Amino acid sequence: MDSSLHATLGLVLGCCLWGAWGQTKIHVSNGGIWGTWGEEQSCPGNSFTVGFSLKVELPQLAGDDTALNGIRLLCSDGSTIQSNVGPWGSWGLVKKCPSGQRLTQFRLRVEPCRGLKDDTxxxxxxxxxxxxxELRGDGRCWGKWGPQSRSCGPRGICTIATKVEAPQGKGDDTALNDVYFRCCRPETLTPTSMQPPTSTTQTPTSTQPPITSTQPPTSTTQAPTSTEPPTSTTQPPITSTQPSTSTEPPITSTEPPITSTQPSTSTEPPITSTQPPITSTQPPTSTTQAPTSTEPPMSTEPPITST
Structure with missing residues (x-):
């Protein structure tokens, strides 16, 4: 029930807003009193008025002057609209608003009733x-300018209706007497029509997730921190370089021939032969003590005594 009530209220509010914004009528208070109103004419689709031209009769001197006979509006799509038009005069040049602007307000120059004299x-x-x-037409100069009408604001003018007096024969002709306009509907506003592109431009904002997704690569840069184990693994090769000290046995192994050069005494070779097993049991360490094992040759003092 609540949802249906809200929908009803929304519809009523929409209708009220449409009446207020949709086709607001703007007019002036100094229009002429003769003639009848013609049918309203509106710019097609969502187009709006951007310029106008006037149909004006030149001064007739001693004849019957009618001055302004018609108003034609130029729409933004290039089409033109007009309501009732008098039969006299000719159309002048089109006057247009600056680019991107539209007609939104007006005022009339009207000659009041002159009684038995010629009325225009x-x-x-x-x-x-x-x-x-401000765009002023090329009409005649009789009468006075009246007050400004209400403004249609940014919506501008989209509809026209004119009040024109039909030819009076031998009577006094006045042709166009009054005019009113209606403002454009809200959907003709350029900002409204530009909102869909604006919503599509928010899609680049949606590209922020890829920017967020670049953070995992940032976390992957911490992997080099995990490369410390490889650094620790490089230490074994450093440890493995210590066996290079084991290369000393070849140097030590050359010394036994030096010890073997002294066994002129036949009793010492057994002693020399017992030392190699000692050297073989302690390959890495005893090899460094091999120079200490050379002291037995120092104990060969008996040969010195034999001399």
Missing amino acids: AANNIEFVCTGGA
Whole structure:
């Protein structure tokens, strides 16, 4: 029940907002009093007005002047729209807002009723663009400028309707008397139409996970810290270099021939022959003591006594 109630309230609120924002009517208070309103005409799709042109009758001197006969709006898609138009005069040049701006506000120059004299009603119009630029039409100079209408804000103007008096025959013609506009719907706003690209630009923000994923490589750089065991493994080769001290036995083994040179006394060879087993039992260590084993030849003093 709560969800359905919320949906209903949302629909009602949406309708209210649509009425407030959708097609707001802007008008002025000094329009002419003659003529009938024509049908509203709007820019197609989500386009909006960016310029205008006027249909103006030149001064007729002694004749019947009508001044402003029509207003034509230029839409952003290149099309034009207009409501009722009087039969006199010709269309002037198009005046456009600066690039990226749209028509959003206006005021009229209107000649009030002159009684038995020639009446012209609306003579000219001036628009304001969303950026503040003012575009004044090339209408006639009779009458006075009235107050500004309400502004459509950034939405701009999308719809026009004009009040035009039909030809009066032998009577006094006034042609265009008044005009009103309607603001564009919210979806015609450029920022709104640009929001989908903005949401797509957030996808680069989603590339942050790859940046986060680069942290594992950072953790893998700690692996060199784990290379300390290989450093400890390199120590055995250093330990293994100690057997190089075992190369001394070849040096020691050369000394027995030196000891063997003295056995001129035949009784000493058995003593010399007993020492090699002692050398073989202590290969690494006794080899370093082999020079100490040379002392028995020092005990060969008897040969010295025999001399």
